Amino acid sequence: MLRTATLVTGLGLIALAGCEEREEILPGERLGVRDVLETRIDPLADTAENLARAVSLPAQQSNADWAQSAVSPFARTDNAAFSGSFQPVWEVNIGAGDSRRKRLNVDPVVAGGRVFTMDSEFVVRATTTAGAPLWSHDLTPLREKNYQAQGGGIAYHDGQLYVSSGFGTVTAFDPSNGTEIWTQRLGNTATGAPSVRGGLVYLVSGDALAWALEADTGRIRWQMDGTGDVGNVAGAPAPALGAKRVVFAFGNASVQGAFLQGGLKLWTAEILGRRNGVALSSIDDITGDPVIVGDTVYAGNHSGRFVALSVANGDRLWTAREGALGQAWPLGSDSIAFVSDRNELVRLDATTGETIWAVDLPGYVPTRRNPQRRRDAAFANHGPILAGGRLIVASSDGFIRSFNPEDGAELSRVEIKGGATTRPVVAGGTLYVISGNGTLHAYR
Numbered sequence: 001m002l003r004t005a006t007l008v009t010g011l012g013l014i015a016l017a018g019c020e021e022r023e024e025i026l027p028g029e030r031l032g033v034r035d036v037l038e039t040r041i042d043p044l045a046d047t048a049e050n051l052a053r054a055v056s057l058p059a060q061q062s063n064a065d066w067a068q069s070a071v072s073p074f075a076r077t078d079n080a081a082f083s084g085s086f087q088p089v090w091e092v093n094i095g096a097g098d099s100r101r102k103r104l105n106v107d108p109v110v111a112g113g114r115v116f117t118m119d120s121e122f123v124v125r126a127t128t129t130a131g132a133p134l135w136s137h138d139l140t141p142l143r144e145k146n147y148q149a150q151g152g153g154i155a156y157h158d159g160q161l162y163v164s165s166g167f168g169t170v171t172a173f174d175p176s177n178g179t180e181i182w183t184q185r186l187g188n189t190a191t192g193a194p195s196v197r198g199g200l201v202y203l204v205s206g207d208a209l210a211w212a213l214e215a216d217t218g219r220i221r222w223q224m225d226g227t228g229d230v231g232n233v234a235g236a237p238a239p240a241l242g243a244k245r246v247v248f249a250f251g252n253a254s255v256q257g258a259f260l261q262g263g264l265k266l267w268t269a270e271i272l273g274r275r276n277g278v279a280l281s282s283i284d285d286i287t288g289d290p291v292i293v294g295d296t297v298y299a300g301n302h303s304g305r306f307v308a309l310s311v312a313n314g315d316r317l318w319t320a321r322e323g324a325l326g327q328a329w330p331l332g333s334d335s336i337a338f339v340s341d342r343n344e345l346v347r348l349d350a351t352t353g354e355t356i357w358a359v360d361l362p363g364y365v366p367t368r369r370n371p372q373r374r375r376d377a378a379f380a381n382h383g384p385i386l387a388g389g390r391l392i393v394a395s396s397d398g399f400i401r402s403f404n405p406e407d408g409a410e411l412s413r414v415e416i417k418g419g420a421t422t423r424p425v426v427a428g429g430t431l432y433v434i435s436g437n438g439t440l441h442a443y444r
Helices: 002-020
Strands: 088-093 109-111 114-118 123-128 133-138 152-157 160-165 169-173 180-185 195-197 200-205 209-214 220-225 245-249 254-259 265-270 286-293 296-301 306-310 316-320 329-331 335-339 344-349 355-360 381-387 390-395 399-403 410-415 425-427 430-435 439-443
Touching: 109 152, 109 425, 114 152, 114 160, 152 195, 200 245, 245 286, 254 286, 254 296, 286 329, 329 381, 335 381, 381 425
Parallel strands: none
Antiparallel strands: 088 439, 109 114, 114 123, 123 133, 152 160, 160 169, 169 180, 195 200, 200 209, 209 220, 245 254, 254 265, 286 296, 296 306, 306 316, 329 335, 335 344, 344 355, 381 390, 390 399, 399 410, 425 430, 430 439
16 A cells, blocks of 8 residues: 555656646747648659740641550650640530549540540540531440440551440441441450550550450450559550550559560569658559650659650669659650649659659639638649640640640630540641530630
């Protein structure tokens, strides 16, 4: 009992002694612990101000087609001819748009005087470049519902149209009338766009398996295993095709290079790591589609890494602490531009990876109850592409914006009803983009 009393007395004296010490109040501004979620500050990022640096852009080039994903040099018009006036020419409904259960997220392609689209219910349509409907084809399998899958992609090459779907199929069509030529079942989702060249159709299914199909028959030429990841972003980037190599991206943050014809794997590069300080996502999936520019492939993940790799052997040339939400676009040989994971349009030096400038794009949607807290939903920014000597981004906030490649200054904006839901494409001096309400818009 004596020991217990002594212990209690001792503890009481310690407690009283603690009460006598006054808490030191440190000087400085008080910030809420949640305020960091509303900031865009990265303590490890380059804090230099935006620069106005001259850029040697390729000359504007008149292109009749925009036939497939621009990740490959042969399929990309680096600076398409475009007036930049953004005068609406026509608009036409192409089917079901965005809804709570379905998303319209397949970019249009233009070839042979036709614009090819796929709506959120997997209906493929052909429309003339004057806005007249030609044909349609529903890809939803029998005994399936159109809301049970998402995504896909379209590519045109050598007189045939190739369409992948979230139902795990690749289908070849006669582009003149929509007649089905062949269908190959992949056994997994095919939510990424195909790339086509040299008699082969390349794509990734399930974010984990690379395919090369014969373009005339759909027969499997070869396959290459990647690794999936349950914690990734739905969909897969279109394979990037170089002169001799193809580059695939998989859901586990890996990028792999292989020979075009035989499929022999040459190298694997992991794009891992997250931005310290402010990481808006912990997902390492490759959302910045690998794009080949000369001897370099550029790619980015969803959580704060953008890299330059050697196409020949996959060696890393540099790393930038920026994530990428879509394909980057080359600005000549000087620099590379893309939409970052922080909803910024960013221009990096192509040789060093240093930031030249970064400008804000539409971010979080303001809420009605508290407009200052913008965390309920986010705007999507699709692009950029380079056309008419300016960078163009189409956003779901209801505007298409153009920017000066030298300093990132906004040059113009034009309204798009329903907000953009796809990347814009330019062919024949006309810009095409699809809005969230299922409307194909044409601007000149």
